[in-house]
Amino acid sequence: MQKLRTIIVDDEPLALDFLRSCLAESNDIEIVEECRNGRDAVAAAIRLRPELLFLDIQMPGINGFEVVKALQADLMPMVIFVTAFDQYAVDAFDLHAVDYILKPLDKERVTRSIERAIDRIKSDQEQSFKTPLIGAIESISERVTSHVAEAPEEDVPSGIKRKLVVRDSGVVKVIPFDDIDWVDAAGDYMCVHALGETHIVRTTLTELIAKLDDSLFVRIHRSTIVNIERVVSVSPLQKGGNLLHLKGGEELKVSRNYREAIRNLFQ
Numbered sequence: 001m002q003k004l005r006t007i008i009v010d011d012e013p014l015a016l017d018f019l020r021s022c023l024a025e026s027n028d029i030e031i032v033e034e035c036r037n038g039r040d041a042v043a044a045a046i047r048l049r050p051e052l053l054f055l056d057i058q059m060p061g062i063n064g065f066e067v068v069k070a071l072q073a074d075l076m077p078m079v080i081f082v083t084a085f086d087q088y089a090v091d092a093f094d095l096h097a098v099d100y101i102l103k104p105l106d107k108e109r110v111t112r113s114i115e116r117a118i119d120r121i122k123s124d125q126e127q128s129f130k131t132p133l134i135g136a137i138e139s140i141s142e143r144v145t146s147h148v149a150e151a152p153e154e155d156v157p158s159g160i161k162r163k164l165v166v167r168d169s170g171v172v173k174v175i176p177f178d179d180i181d182w183v184d185a186a187g188d189y190m191c192v193h194a195l196g197e198t199h200i201v202r203t204t205l206t207e208l209i210a211k212l213d214d215s216l217f218v219r220i221h222r223s224t225i226v227n228i229e230r231v232v233s234v235s236p237l238q239k240g241g242n243l244l245h246l247k248g249g250e251e252l253k254v255s256r257n258y259r260e261a262i263r264n265l266f267q
Helices: 013-024 038-048 064-070 087-095 107-123 130-143 205-211 256-265
Strands: 004-009 029-035 052-056 078-083 099-102 148-150 164-168 171-175 180-186 189-194 197-202 217-221 224-227 231-236 242-246 251-254
Touching: 004 013, 004 038, 004 107, 013 029, 013 052, 013 107, 029 038, 038 052, 038 064, 052 064, 064 078, 064 130, 064 189, 064 197, 078 107, 087 099, 087 130, 099 107, 130 180, 130 189, 130 197, 164 197, 180 205, 180 217, 205 224, 217 251, 217 256, 224 251, 242 256, 251 256
Parallel strands: 004 029, 004 052, 052 078, 078 099
Antiparallel strands: 148 164, 148 197, 164 171, 180 189, 180 224, 189 197, 217 224, 231 242, 242 251
16 A cells, blocks of 8 residues: 555644654655644645645644635545544544544554554545544534534525525524635535635535525535636646636636536636
8 A cells, every 4th residue: 555645734843743753653654744734734735635634623723623624525635633622522523433632642542543544544435534524523513612503594584595594603694605615515514615714504515506596606526516706717637527726725626527517617
């Protein structure tokens, strides 16, 4: 087996150094990038397409959970969270079969997490890792009162029913469809990316597509919809399909099954 191309992310220099030294001893790991904040981690993951990501959760600015939300589902690497969270968060990770390492870091635990990652990557090559990650994030968010869920239709004034409505910490947020940049699915959750924020909505891709304007939103992958007004360029991929470049710098993969729809739009 080829070495797993790996990115390590932590805002604490000592933790980053420790991870680097542990991973350097593994014959299965190739570190392709080190990042000290979430924004750089997102950019590196999009650019380098790693198989494995060691990801600190509690970072200033964009935290580890927001990094996961920002990445397209079909490009999602295996993630091992590095966390100082307490037991309730650990229980959520265990429930959704998400791997994690508790701080302070331990060499034996790092080694064991690598072995588990290799086993999961071998067995889950045809499915996204994002679904269990989002499930764990949602479980933890519920416990810290930052649960995001779609508001009941009867609670929404009739004048805004053609906009996406989510409930965040008891506050109802209204997101105009025009503000949505792109959406990707993670099981029964949708990650809605709008104006630099990511909202988790408990709904299906089919249900959300039915609400959106089909002259503005196009499906580019089995798990991804994009607002075509956000697309600034399209480039081909070597193995077929295309890559869409959005105004915000994001890159979204168009699968071969949907490339004709994109070609027709940009002729």
